Amino acid sequence: MAMKTKVLLLVMAASLLYPQPGYIHPDEFFQSAEIVAGSILNVTHYRTWEFNPEKPIRDITLPYLLLMPAFGVLHQLMPMLDELGVVKSSLLVTLPRILFACANVINFILVKKLCLEINYDHKLALWLFSTSFHVVWIGLMFASGATFLLTFFVLCMVNSAYYNPDFFHTTADLATQLLSSPVSSLPDIILSFLHSLKVPPHNFIMYNVNSSNLAQHGVHPRATHFLVNLPLLLGPLAFDLYWNFTHLLIRRGKGREGWIIFAVIVPVACLSCFTHQEPRFLLPVLPFAVASAAGSKLVQMKSWQCITLLFNVLAFLFFGFLHQAGLIPALSSLQQELTSESKTLKHMPSAYHLVFYCTYMPPRYILLANSQTIDLTVHDLGGRPAEELELKVKQINTFCENSLQHCDIKLFFPGSVEKDVKHLVNWQNMNNFCPHVSTERLPKVGEYLNGNISLAEFMSQLCLKVYSWSSREKES
Numbered sequence: 001m002a003m004k005t006k007v008l009l010l011v012m013a014a015s016l017l018y019p020q021p022g023y024i025h026p027d028e029f030f031q032s033a034e035i036v037a038g039s040i041l042n043v044t045h046y047r048t049w050e051f052n053p054e055k056p057i058r059d060i061t062l063p064y065l066l067l068m069p070a071f072g073v074l075h076q077l078m079p080m081l082d083e084l085g086v087v088k089s090s091l092l093v094t095l096p097r098i099l100f101a102c103a104n105v106i107n108f109i110l111v112k113k114l115c116l117e118i119n120y121d122h123k124l125a126l127w128l129f130s131t132s133f134h135v136v137w138i139g140l141m142f143a144s145g146a147t148f149l150l151t152f153f154v155l156c157m158v159n160s161a162y163y164n165p166d167f168f169h170t171t172a173d174l175a176t177q178l179l180s181s182p183v184s185s186l187p188d189i190i191l192s193f194l195h196s197l198k199v200p201p202h203n204f205i206m207y208n209v210n211s212s213n214l215a216q217h218g219v220h221p222r223a224t225h226f227l228v229n230l231p232l233l234l235g236p237l238a239f240d241l242y243w244n245f246t247h248l249l250i251r252r253g254k255g256r257e258g259w260i261i262f263a264v265i266v267p268v269a270c271l272s273c274f275t276h277q278e279p280r281f282l283l284p285v286l287p288f289a290v291a292s293a294a295g296s297k298l299v300q301m302k303s304w305q306c307i308t309l310l311f312n313v314l315a316f317l318f319f320g321f322l323h324q325a326g327l328i329p330a331l332s333s334l335q336q337e338l339t340s341e342s343k344t345l346k347h348m349p350s351a352y353h354l355v356f357y358c359t360y361m362p363p364r365y366i367l368l369a370n371s372q373t374i375d376l377t378v379h380d381l382g383g384r385p386a387e388e389l390e391l392k393v394k395q396i397n398t399f400c401e402n403s404l405q406h407c408d409i410k411l412f413f414p415g416s417v418e419k420d421v422k423h424l425v426n427w428q429n430m431n432n433f434c435p436h437v438s439t440e441r442l443p444k445v446g447e448y449l450n451g452n453i454s455l456a457e458f459m460s461q462l463c464l465k466v467y468s469w470s471s472r473e474k475e476s
Helices: 003-017 027-040 061-084 088-103 105-117 122-131 138-150 152-163 167-180 183-196 200-208 211-215 224-234 236-250 256-271 279-293 302-321 327-343 386-402 415-424 445-449 455-460
Strands: 351-357 376-382 407-414 429-433 464-470
Touching: 003 088, 027 061, 027 088, 061 088, 088 105, 088 327, 105 122, 105 279, 122 279, 122 302, 200 211, 224 236, 224 256, 224 279, 236 256, 236 279, 236 302, 256 279, 327 407, 327 429, 327 464, 351 386, 376 386, 386 407, 386 415, 407 415, 415 464, 445 455
Parallel strands: 351 376, 351 407
Antiparallel strands: 407 464, 429 464
C-alpha cells in the first residue's frame, strides 16, 4: 500500500476518533444504531416503518452482528462511565462509525482484487477509494448486499426469528409435522413454512416496484442518478467515467476494460428506472468506479488527482462538520442535562416534549432516556408549514396545563427560519449550536449581500437554535 494511502487512512481513523458533528443521512442511525441500541441499552428509540414486524423490508442481521457486542459491553460500563464523567452520547455516535469503517475493509480488498484482475494500478485505486468522503459510511450498506447473496437462506431464518416471536415454536411444529405426516403432504407443509418466513429482500423489492410507495418519499426525474447523484458520489471521476463509457461504445470495446465500466453504468441505469433516487443508493458501485478510474490516463495525471482530492476534502468538511451539524451536539447536551436531572429527582420535570422543526430526524437513542423513568415525547415535524408548528406548540402547552404536569419543552430549528418561529412561542431560554447548515433551509445570503441583515444576523442563521420553556410557572 502506497504511503499516501496510508496517510489518508490515518487521517480517516483520526476523524473517526474525533466525533464528527455532521449528519449526512438519517439512515446512518435509523437503519442500524437506533434499532440495536434501543434493544440492548433499553432506552427510548424510534423503530422506522422499514422494520415493521408484519412486513419488514430491512435486514437486521448485520447491524446486530456488528453493534450488539459493542453496545453490550458499553451497557455494562455505563456506571463506570458515569463516575468518570465521560460523555456517553459521543461514544454512541463514534462507536458505530468505527465498527462500520472496520467492516469496510472488505471494500478495500475488493478494489485491489478488481484492479489485479484487469492489470490496473491498484495503488492508485486504493488511494482514490481512501480519499472518498463516503468511505466511512459505505461499510454497512455494501457489505450487507454481499451478505444477502452469500447467505440468503440463513438471513431469512435470522430475520424470521427476530420479527416473529413464535418462530421457534413454528419451527418445532414443522419438525413434528415432517416426521409424522405422509410423504405426499410434505410439499404443502414446507411451502406453508416458507410462506411464514420474514424475507426483507423480497419485501424490499415488492415495495419499491410499486410507484405509489416511492411517490411518498419523493419523485425525481429519471436522469437524476446520472446527472446529479453519481457526480456527487464520485466528483470529477464521474465525468471521466462518462467519457470512457462513451469512448467504449464508439469503438465497441470489449474485454476487461469494458466490463468494469459496465459494472458501474448498468446498475445505475437499472436504479434509474425507479422514480425515487437518492445518492446513497449508488454507494455499492463506488469500489467498481474507483477501480475503473485507475486505468484512465486522465486520472493518472497528478493535476486530476489533486482536483479529485480537493473535491473530497471540501465534501468531507461540509458533510462532516457543517451539514445538520448542530443536531448531534444539541442532543448530546440534552443527554447530559437529562442525566444530571435524573440524579436530583426533586428538580426533574414530569415530562419532556422535544419539538424538531426543519431538521433531520433526531436519533432518540443518543439521549439514553430510560422509558421506565423518563416521560419523553419527540415531535418530529420535518419541513412542514409553520402553521403546523404553531398548532403543535399550542397542543403541547394546553396538554401540560390541563394535566397539571411540570413540562420541559424544547424547540429545535435552524437559525435560517427563526423569523418564522420567533413569534410562535414564549421561550424562556435559548441555546445555539454552531455551525449548522440545512440545505433544505439555507441561510439567506441574498439578504445579507443586499444589506437587509447584519453579519451577526447572517452568522446566527448558521446555527441550530434551541428554544426552551417550562410549564412550571403556570402549574403554580
